[in-house]
Amino acid sequence: MTDTPPPKGHAVIQGYLKTLDNSPGVYRMLDASQRVLYVGKARNLRKRVSNYANPNGHTGRILRMISETSSMMFLTTRTETEALLLEQNLIKQLKPHYNVLLRDDKSFPYILLTKGHGFPQLKKHRGSRKGEGSYYGPFASARSVNRTVNQLQRVFLLRDCTDPVFTSRTRPCLQYQIKRCSAPCVGKVSQDEYARLVSDAERFLQGRDTHLQGELAAQMQAASEQMEFEKAAALRDRIKALTEVQQSQGINPRSVPEADVIALHMESGQACVQVFFIRAHQNWGNRDFYPRTGAGAGEAEVLQAFIGQFYDGKEPPRMVLLSHAIEDLDLMTEALSGKAGRKVEIAMPLRGEKAELVAGAARNARESLARKMSETATQARLLKGVAEAFDMVQTPRRIEVYDNSHIQGAHAVGGMVVAGPEGFIKSQYRKFNIKGEDLVPGDDFGMMKEVLGRRFKRLLKEDPERKSDSWPDLLLIDGGAGQVSAVAEIMREYGVEDIAMVGVAKGVDRDHGKEEFHRIGKRPFALQRNDPVLYFIQRMRDEVHRFAVGTHRAKRAKSMSATPLDEVPGVGASRKRALLAHFGSAKAVSRAGLPDLKAVEGISGTLAESIYDFFHERG
Incomplete structure (x- = not known):
């Protein structure tokens, strides 16, 4: 008897048609190993699947996907909007190869003005908005929100200390001395005066500050006339700070009170999406994203998938301005409006200030992608150089770098950082709390064996057939022959001896540039001091050391505060x-x-x- 391969392609898809009706829903296409290739939504499942069953009229990307399909799964929904939301949730969860995927999906920071206290606190906030108070944002980055908080403190003199610190103060802190707080903790300002400062700050953050500068100027003039020169000088400093805030914001559209400006640029199969956050007629920063394009998706599909995943878990603004049309404009508008609980408008402006905003975002997307592609090309050359230096058959796509940190064995942790074609992949960094009870304090070899043992035990459990991109092509160990031998023992134990492994030792005088590289069964060697590959390896070694030491310090600090x-x-x-x-x-x-x-x-x-x-x- 001969084993016949399982059927694939159009014939398999055709077989599902008789079991489907005209309901809206979500479908999944799977390969022979039951790995999800693609997740899609449909207004009419039977009609959509029948399109795939037809061998004609498909792009090369869709034909490749169909040819790999061995089975399908279906979920019906009440409406197409529900299907759209479910589709984006499944894409983020399953990360199918042929879908567009938003890879950077961190939460955005906000500014929070707390309530429930006589003297509200002004602070940065990230995460769920459960605390009582007024939230303003989102801001594009921690840097932009920190800059705005610092500016607001100079203008409105609101406290940023926690409630316990506030109640324990007996004299003004440094913030008061540098004119960034009115020191309500020690009675330098009354509750009514502080409430007016809070009201002014809220007006500014809501974009209703048109007369604020004039009011401050009038107060300064009145204080001067009454010979309250210290008060007049303080008001003058606030006016100056407010002017600097307005000048530093750059783009301040008067006709757009609240919007996200989203622009896409694609080139050579890569995409960059630039998002500008406009709130209260102010520019609150921008961020660029580089979504995976799903093996060749077009502009409309990439942008629609980005929007669906970007607003999953985030509240949409009242207006979303786009650089390109998307496939299901009405459907996406309905989905975002339902999520926000109010009307959300999606537009592709052609003229006026809104069009200028989109053009600016598109220019940023184009320039950001050009820089990214240049960096990627440089990274590709470095990875090729690593392969040549260590006699690797193929260029590594995933390098894992390991280091330990401890003080005489106490609070020991291991750190792993990951580098690839796009540089350091921080979402893949991992920390390991060293748990071995039989380890001798300071046993670096034993610690490294524990870390690598846990890493490969988990890899073999989660992906024994090595189908994901989680398996490394090269391991860099911070250490010499002893560490390499310890790791090699673990590799043999788990049967993964085909992964290249190199130890990076400091070398003579423990000096940068004199590193020695150790491999099993080969003599140690060094690279030329001016070799770019050496600098690249030093960067990776320094990054894992930074990460491991930072993790160790956090663990030590936590233990010191424990009782x-x-x-x-x-x-x-x-x-x-x-x-x-x-x-x-x-x-x-x-x-x-x-x-x-x-x-x-x-x-x-x-x-x-x-x-x-x-x-x-x-x-």
Whole structure:
């Protein structure tokens, strides 16, 4: 008997037609290994699938996808809008090869003016908006929001300290000395005066500051006439700071109060999407994205997929300005409006200030992609140089670099950074808390074996057939022959000896430029001091060292602030604070009697017994 390969292509797709009706929904195309090739949505599933069953009229990309399809899966929905939202969720979750994929999807920072306190706090906020207060944003980056917060502090003198710090102050802090806070903590400003500052800040952040500068000028003149020269000088400084804020914002469209300006530029199969955030008639920064183009998708498909994934989990603005038309404009408008709970307008302006905004974003997208392609070309040459230096058959597409950090074995962590054709891939960085109980303090070899053992054990479990791009082509180990031998032992144990591995040792005098490279069964060697490949390897080694040391410091700092109370069942952050405030220290809590513990506010009788038993059973 001979094994016949499973059927693929048009015939397989044709077989599903008799089981489908005209409902809207989402379909998935899978290959012979049940890996998802493509996720799509349809207003009419039967009609859409029948298009794939027809061998004619497809682009090369779609024909390749059809030829690899061995099976399909279907989910029906009530409306096409639901199908669109489900499609984008599945794409982000499954990352199919033939779909357009937004690769950088971090949350955006906001400015938060807190409420529930007599003197509200002005601060940067990232994450879910659960806290009470007014949120303004999003801002394109942490840098842009930090710059705006600093400027607002100079203009409106609002505090940025936390509530516990605020209540514990007995004299003004440095922020007051450098004229970035009005020092409400020590009564330098009344609650009514501070409320006016908060109101002015809100007007500015909402774009209603047209008369603010004039009002400040009038107040300065009045203070001067009454010979309150110190107050007049403070108002003058605020006016100057406000002028600098307005000048630094650059683009301040008067006809567009709130919009995201989204422009796409494609070239040589690569894409850049530039997003400008316009809020309250102000430019709150821009960010560029480089979505994966799904093996050759067109402009309309790329832009529509980007919008769907970009606003998944983000609130859309009232207007979205686009550089290109998308495939389902009405459907996307309905989906974004439903998500926002109000009308969202999507437009492709041809003239006026809106068109100028789009043109500016498109120019940025074009220039950003040109820089990215140049950097990618340079990176490709460096990766080719790495392959030649280490006698590799193929150019590596994924390099994993490892290092450990500890102080005499304490708080030991391992770090892994990843580099590829597009540079460092920070979303793939990993940290490892060293757990080996039998390790001798400072045993770097043992630590490295534990880190690599855990890494490859997980890889073999998640992707034993090596079909994903998670498998490295080259391992760089920060260390010499000993570390390389330790890692080689792990590689043999897990049967992955075909992955190239190199140890990077500091060399003579531990000097940059004198690095020695160690490989199993070969003599150590060095590269020329001016070799670009050497600089590239140094950058990777320095990056993993930075990452491992930073992780170690964070772990050490956390342990220094830890107390025995952290281990007591039922004692969370608020009860821990209450106990420490009542007794003064964790040691005093451990020595307290049961009646004393019961006297603490928020500590029930049962919990007090639990705390008492915890410390006294330890004895």
